[in-house]
Amino acid sequence: MWSAAALFLLNLISAAVAHEYVLGGLRIVHPWTHATPPGATTGVAYMRLVNTGSVPMRLTGATTPVARRVEIHEMSVAGGVMRMRRVPSLDIGAGATVELKPGGIHLMLVGLNRALQQEDMIPLTLAFANGATVSIDLYAEAIGVGPGHHNH
Amino acid sequence: MRAARLVALTAVSLLIALALIARLGVWDALFPPSTPSFGASIVKPFALTDTNGRKVTEHDMLGRPAVVFFGFTYCPEVCPTTLADLTNWLGELGPDADRLTVFFVTVDPARDTPTELGKYLASFDPRIRGLTGNAADIDGIAKAFGIYYQRVEIEGGGYTMDHTASILLLDPSGHLVGTISYQEAKDAAVAKLKRLLRAGGA
Numbered sequence: 317m318w319s320a321a322a323l324f325l326l327n328l329i330s331a332a333v334a335h336e337y338v339l340g341g342l343r344i345v346h347p348w349t350h351a352t353p354p355g356a357t358t359g360v361a362y363m364r365l366v367n368t369g370s371v372p373m374r375l376t377g378a379t380t381p382v383a384r385r386v387e388i389h390e391m392s393v394a395g396g397v398m399r400m401r402r403v404p405s406l407d408i409g410a411g412a413t414v415e416l417k418p419g420g421i422h423l424m425l426v427g428l429n430r431a432l433q434q435e436d437m438i439p440l441t442l443a444f445a446n447g448a449t450v451s452i453d454l455y456a457e458a459i460g461v462g463p464g465h466h467n468h
Numbered sequence: 469m470r471a472a473r474l475v476a477l478t479a480v481s482l483l484i485a486l487a488l489i490a491r492l493g494v495w496d497a498l499f500p501p502s503t504p505s506f507g508a509s510i511v512k513p514f515a516l517t518d519t520n521g522r523k524v525t526e527h528d529m530l531g532r533p534a535v536v537f538f539g540f541t542y543c544p545e546v547c548p549t550t551l552a553d554l555t556n557w558l559g560e561l562g563p564d565a566d567r568l569t570v571f572f573v574t575v576d577p578a579r580d581t582p583t584e585l586g587k588y589l590a591s592f593d594p595r596i597r598g599l600t601g602n603a604a605d606i607d608g609i610a611k612a613f614g615i616y617y618q619r620v621e622i623e624g625g626g627y628t629m630d631h632t633a634s635i636l637l638l639d640p641s642g643h644l645v646g647t648i649s650y651q652e653a654k655d656a657a658v659a660k661l662k663r664l665l666r667a668g669g670a
Contacts, residue, residue, distance in 0.1 A: 350548060355587035358544040387622070391545065393650050397616050398546045398633040402623055419651065424544050426626060459591055460552020 339450040341369020342408065344442070349425075349454040350461070351434040359383065359425035359432055361440060361454050362416045367408040374445035375406040382438055384427030391420060400424075405445065434458045504614045504644050511642030512612040516573070516601040519586030524571075524599055526642070533668035534569040534638040535661070538615045538631055540576035541588040546633045546650055553651075554635070555593040557658050564665055565595060573599045575617035575631045577606050613644075637664050 337344040347363035359382070367373050378386040391400045406421065408414045416422050423440075432438060437453040504510050516524050529536075537554070539547035551572065558565040572589065574580035577600045585598035600606070610617055617631040637646035637660060645667060648657045
């Protein structure tokens, strides 16, 4: 009885912490976002895209009910200066892994219509050049905290 | 005749190349904005507004060690991450951090009004004071501090800001004594803040 409950809880936790989606040969691993301060109008989405298939995939956009639009952005910090540029699409070659992560490529949620709360699951639909779409949920980490840089 | 055409053609190509360099930000990449050197006195007279609408001048930045970060509230990653880090570090320092002056200066005063900035900063350590002002005043303090910022239009509407992502550390007399880079390890950052407090003659 208790072990079943524990297992159920564990499943819930792992679903939130390391969830994954599949679209053909493409694995979308642990999509996540940050909780946003009140009044913030932009959010981000990060995830690992693993193309296990033999066909290259091209991410062309995304939509979410929580934002007016979603853009693919590339961020860099060079010489202490943060720069951000919109890119039209993102290629995930056959066999390639592309990491959307802080300090690099991310999806920017432009025009948030509500604050994202920690532990929220935020629906997002990814669209690809071949016409395929996949609906995923972003797990909202605390403001400024991401998997891998938990502040101890 | 032929030579004249060649000259004209060369001139046009040069102009196009220069325009491209300016457009792509290659110039800034080749010649990054000059950061003041350590030890330089960077606090010049300024008049900005905090999130309660109060006037803040250089006198509020002097007399105690200061931690200054430039950003904007529409910033999706660097600013909330840095403010969350700062909150964490100030928490680690505890009451000692009360002896620091901590400012978050917007580089996007058009959108970051005192009210908007106040709402945004409510998620972070209350010792972080938000500063905004008119475009000229923001430009003045950014220049004095060696902060690069640039409005970048986003295709399809709206804009974002490129900006210096480092945190500046100032001694009580307004000299730049250190920086903390984006995503610097917590231990290193806290050590720098402790050193700053000690140098502040605590």
